[in-house]
Each structure stands twice: as C-alpha cells, then as structure tokens.
Amino acid sequence: MAKPEKAAAIAELADKFRSSGAAVLTEYRGLTVAQLTTLRGSIREHATYAVVKNTLTEIAAKEAGVTAFDGQFSGPSAIAFITGDPVGAAKGLRDFAKANPLLVIKAGVLDGKSLSPAEINKLADLESREVLLAKLAGAMQASLTNAVSLFAAPLSQTARVIDALRAKVEAESPAPVAQDSVVDEDTVEAPAEAVVAPSETVGNTEAVATGGDES
DSSP: OOHHHHHHHHHHHHHHHHHOSEEEEEEOTTOOHHHHHHHHHHHTTTEEEEEEOHHHHHHHHHHTTOOTTTTOOOSSEEEEEEOSOHHHHHHHHHHHHHHOTTOEEEEEEETTEEEOHHHHHHHHHSOOHHHHHHHHHHHHHHHHHHHHHHHHSOHHHHHHHHHHHHHHHHHHSOOOOOGGGOOOGGGOOOOGGGOOOHHHHHHHHHHHHHTSOOO
16 A cells, blocks of 8 residues: 555544544454444444554554554454444444354443443443433323323312322421410510509609608
8 A cells, every 4th residue: 555545544544533432443353244244234323344454543543542452453453433322332243243253342442431342341231322312201201291190180189189298298297386385474464453553653653752651
C-alpha cells in the first residue's frame, strides 16, 4: 500500500474510533465469509464490523487516543465500531461467539474506558436500551392509568376514596390532648365576690391615708 493510501486508511480508522461510543477488537481466524456476513448482520443495528490491518489500526488507535488495544493486534483482526446501543452490540458479539467459538473477543473500549473480555460479557448481560425504555414506558403508563381511573370514577366513589385516606391519616395521627386537661393560669378568672369596684378601692385608699374612717 502506498504512503498516501496508508495515510488515508489511518485517518479513516482514527475517525471511526473518534465517532464511536465503543469498540470491540476481535480475532476471526477460521471463520468463513458467510459466517462474517452473518455476524455483521446480527450487529448492524448497533455497530459496523470491519476487517482491519493490524499495523495501520494500531497507529490509528494511538492517534485517536485509544489505548485499550495496546499489544492486542495480532492475527486476523476485525473491530466492531459501535455507534448505537453498546449493550445490543455486546450481546450480538457474545451470542455469535458462543455459537462460533472461532470468534475471539480480545478487548474493548467504552466511553474511553478499557474493557476486558469478561467485562464485555457482563455488558452483554445488561438489559438493552430498548428494554429499559419499554419498562419505563410501562411504569409510566400504569401510573397514568391509575390517575385516569381515579378522575373517571363517579363522584361518590372518589369521595369514598378520599374519606378512606382521611380516616387513615387520622388513625395514624397522635390523639389530641383534651382541652379541659390543660389549665392556663392566665385565663383563670377570679371569683365574682373578689372583684372590688373602682369606687370602693378609692374609698378604702382614702381611709387608710387619713388613718381612720370619715367620722
């Protein structure tokens, strides 16, 4: 391969590394063209599976800042450049490798983090993005259905639900303290006979001041 062609191939591979959220390096020694075509089809929704040249790909990986594949380029290599769901791609590769042991998963990278073959298998065991979204949608649908059922219920039924909730709250609340068990000294009134009229108070004060009664 001429130098300009090599440079173009390296640049293309480096762009693939940069534009992919994840990548998995595999060795496909012994697999037929038909088997590789089947593998490509099984992960096409999530990734592009490309046969690569080791030396050029190693240079491209370094240019893209990918170190997960250092020392891993040997034998016939192919890389799954993942631009879709990494879980779906990992499942496809894992399942194909189980059915076709000649496919060897060597290493991976996900969001800049290196992945071992064991970690790629763990990734494959996770639920896919589509499954998680479906579960989330189902949970939201159930909540909305419950809300709609309450709003659509007859007024009497809704009232019974509210009364039941109120009764539960009251049952769980602490019992109120009886009003007559609390004595507020500030609110206790003096006996009526102990109240002295203003005129009597003035008269008594004058009597004390003169040292006796008016006579």
